[in-house]
Amino acid sequence: MVTRSKRLRVWLVYALWIVVCVLLSLPSLSRADVKAGAAKAAVCTTCHGLAGNSMTGEYPSLAGQTSRYLDLQLRDFKAGRRSDPRMSPMAANLTPRDMRDLADYFAAQKPVPTDFKADAVKVEAGRKKSEAILCATCHLVGFSGQNEIPRVAGQQYPYIVKQLQDFRDKKRTNDAGNMTSVSKNLTDADIENLANYIANLQ
Numbered sequence: 001m002v003t004r005s006k007r008l009r010v011w012l013v014y015a016l017w018i019v020v021c022v023l024l025s026l027p028s029l030s031r032a033d034v035k036a037g038a039a040k041a042a043v044c045t046t047c048h049g050l051a052g053n054s055m056t057g058e059y060p061s062l063a064g065q066t067s068r069y070l071d072l073q074l075r076d077f078k079a080g081r082r083s084d085p086r087m088s089p090m091a092a093n094l095t096p097r098d099m100r101d102l103a104d105y106f107a108a109q110k111p112v113p114t115d116f117k118a119d120a121v122k123v124e125a126g127r128k129k130s131e132a133i134l135c136a137t138c139h140l141v142g143f144s145g146q147n148e149i150p151r152v153a154g155q156q157y158p159y160i161v162k163q164l165q166d167f168r169d170k171k172r173t174n175d176a177g178n179m180t181s182v183s184k185n186l187t188d189a190d191i192e193n194l195a196n197y198i199a200n201l202q
Contacts, residue, residue: 037105040098044106047086051109057158063109069150070103073174082174111202116157118200126197129190133182143201153201160195 041052044062049055052062062070076082077091078099094102130136138149145151152160166172168183168191186194 033101034105034108037101037103040102041105043090044102048106052106053109053112054156054159057156057162059156060159061111061114061155062106064111065106065151066145066147066149067100067103067107068147069145070106071099072148074099074102076174082172111151111154113202114154114156114199116199118157118196122193122196123200124197126193126195129194130197135182135194138178143198152198155199157195157199160198161191164191164194 044052047054047059048062049059052065054061073082074091074094075096077084077087078094080088082088091099135143138146139152140146140149143151143153145153163172164183164186167175167179168186170180173180183191
């Protein structure tokens with residue numbers, strides 16, 4: 001004999017299954033739209049370059065960056081966890097959907113090599129330093145990045161220097177303290193060497 005509680009459990013499972021099926025059949029509200037991102041990104045190219053390939057060390061290249069990292073940084077700029085006089089106002093009016101669209105658009109773009117001429121001696125010193133402080137543990141071999149950890153390979157040299165200095169000097173703190181911890185004992189020479197090494201990667 002089927003008890004009332006057993007019938008209720010069966011009914012709840014059935015109802016839950018219907019809800020799941022309906023939700024799966026709907027277009028995802030959270031899925032980013034790369035085409036929409038392309039249109040929204042038009043204003044971004046003024047600083048970040050065509051398709052997100054920056055031509056100046058003032059601004060990072062966004063092409064090929066991890067989508068989750070880009071989305072996180074936009075949210076941090078909007079929320080004030082990361083601050084920049086140019087980016088903070090740009091992020092202020094972005095919706096969560098805008099951020100996902102932009103992040104997926106730039107993540108899908110192909111990064112192009114910079115014209116930075118690295119110093120071979122500093123590149124080697126930077127490679128050794130990166131191994132000593134275990135950079136690849138988070139950024140992966142080749143500094144290609146993963147998930148919320150950024151791709152920094154081939155980034156503009158002055159931008160890399162500034163970010164490492166900002167983390168070391170606690171001017172940038174929106175990474176839960178990971179980079180501050182890693183960079184706190186870096187000398188200016190270490191930062192210069194690391195930047196030569198990382199900017200030289202493609």
